[in-house]
Amino acid sequence: MPARTKFRPGDRVRVNDRAPLDYAEREGLVIDRAPGTGGYRVRFSDGAVFANCTPCPTEGYLDSAWLESVASADQGVNRTSRTRAS
Secondary structure, eight states: OOOOOOOOTTOEEEEOTTSOTTTTTOEEEEEEEOTTSSEEEEEOOSOOOBTTBSSOOSEEEEEGGGEEEOOOTTTTTTOTTOOOOO
């Protein structure tokens, strides 16, 4: 089994195409870890409306295998504990 990515509250994530259609290919913010699972609660603010969900969920518990980190220029601004490799 491949290693799963770990996220922290506040991390931006993109949902990959292995997730249910209501969430696939959307970007959101990790709110917290789902209790008793390897998943995370993710909040979406994209206001998505697709044919398969009208309106689409604004929050959901998603398996970590469905999530990928989103690189962002401002992501490290509030992360004093993270350091950059030289």
